[in-house]
Amino acid sequence: MTAALQFQDLTLGYDRHPAVHHLTGPVERGALVAVCGPNGAGKSTLFKGIVGLLTPLSGRVEVNDCRVRDIAYLPQIADIDRTFPINVYDMVAMGLWRRAGLFGGIGRSERKPIEDAIGAVGLRGFEERPIGSLSGGQMQRALFARLLLQDASIILLDEPFNAIDAKTTADLLEIVRRWHGEHRTIMAALHDFDLIKAHFPETLLLAREPVAWGRTGEVLTAANLLKARQMCEAFDTGAAECIQAA
């Protein structure tokens, strides 16, 4: 069985400084992986590298399950213009882009999946509301509904439960579980260890270098977490060239 994603000695960074350093390993098809580590550990950078927003400094990412463009990616801070006059229904419907593309109609046959997605995230009754009137949690629900419609085999969630209350988190986790049940490959950047232990079988602990990667129980040990915390966040401006890179 080939992996859904394969990292080959991947180094990603900004201005030659690595933010993810020499990461190698597979993400198996259908895996549910938590990516955790301190702020600045490279979690978001890794996701940007996977979807091609960032070109690797060295090494590569192989995406085997689908085209890179078909990966569903929920950025940490989506640069959404909340003042734009568009309602929840239309916003969610954009998830059908892959099917409808630039010109494809979104007609009666698409109405049911859109309504189902809105219902699944608990936003029924919000269809006509402009997105500017949503709370942070409701907006996140709407974005999850859009992800549902994207129907992607690989899903990347960058800190999806930040500043989200317990009820919303539980509802959205239910959707993540549903995706997992459908054998989609999911990676999520998270900080809440209890949540990771309860719901994510696999964990990648990142602190620029991959500290540990494997079964969650074996990764989130006191020794590993201490090691991750000791990572120096600031770049060394006078850093020499990496020997491993040669």
Add this chain to the structure above:
Amino acid sequence: MLYDTFVAPFAEFEFMRRALVGTLALALGAGPIGVFLMLRRMSLVGDAMAHAILPGAAVGFLLSGLSLFAMTAGGLVAGFVVALTAGLIARITELKEDAALAAFFLVSLAVGVTIVSVRGTNIDLLHFLFGTVLALDNAALMLIAAITSLTLVTLALIYRPLVLECVDPGYLRSVSRAGGPAHIAFLALVVINLVGGFHALGTLLAVGLMMLPAVAARFWARDISAMVVIATLSGMISGYAGLLLSFHTSVPSGPAIILVAGLLYVGSLMFGRGGLLRQAFPGRHLEA
């Protein structure tokens, strides 16, 4: 009486009919363009581009007098050159696109006015700056109609990426490469609409029929499609009412049209949803 005031001017005078057809067609294309300019936070970009058209049209005038073709071609060339260079400068240097445009339009305006003055009279200059909506000939009307048709068809084609690039550019980038081409096509539409508007309303006022109805529509609609409809209608009303105003009071017609559009804007600002009056007297709050 009502007939005399509201219908007779158009029934009796051909130049009024032509002016009406021209402004209605202009409003039809400029309305949606203005809404998108506003939503993309490019309200002033339209203004800058309008000025940038002047030297091109002026060169056309210098070469072959008041010829529709020469001035249109010159205006188009100048508009595209400025739009592209401003975009390039923004990409290459630290300067933001609006700063680059501001620099360009000031220079363009100065160059344009100079060129017109070299060959023409002050009357010609006034035509350039404020248009001659009452003197639209068949060719000019055809040009405006063609521009509006092209605008509406193109907008229909690029509508989805255009909207999505405003709402959530990151998402658009992750699903499609259409964002860049759509943006360029949109800028091209802005230029051709301004060139069309230039013949009727001049370089200084052409942008008025674009932006004022759009900004007014923002106070009434919560949804972009409704906003486009309201902006277009309000542009058309401005055209009709402005021509009447000009006919009955002998105010110059271009400014009269923009004045009516301005009044509609002020009215919306006062009485619209989220307008000043609603903010001052919001009414008692509701049950949850």
